[in-house]
Amino acid sequence: MLSILGILNLLLDIVWFLVLTQVIISWLINFQVLNIYQPVVAQIWQGLNKILQPIYAPIRRLLPQTGTFDFAPMVVILGIMILRIILSKNGAALS
DSSP states (O other): OHHHHHHHHHHHHHHHHHHHHHHHHHHHHHTTSSOTTSHHHHHHHHHHHHHHHHHHHHHHHHSOOOTTOOOHHHHHHHHHHHHHHHHHHHHHHHO
16 A cells, blocks of 8 residues: 555656646746747647646636636645645555
8 A cells, every 4th residue: 555655656746846847947938048939948848738738727727817827837736735745644544
């Protein structure tokens, strides 16, 4: 059972890293440090969007429209934090 919790923690870490990477890249694009017309930046940006879109889409449907600010990554990060707390409490109860 602890191995399943370890795998779930690993998956949460991967999603955490992907969301954080996308947020940082979006800031760099908005502040014109990175250019979306560069092929490498465009590929990374499109890849992250394709990976994270299935996670963001249900959250964006539930949240109110706020214009240019997107709260979906923040909700995902908060959800990951909550899941980590739940997994750590259950992992401590199992051992």
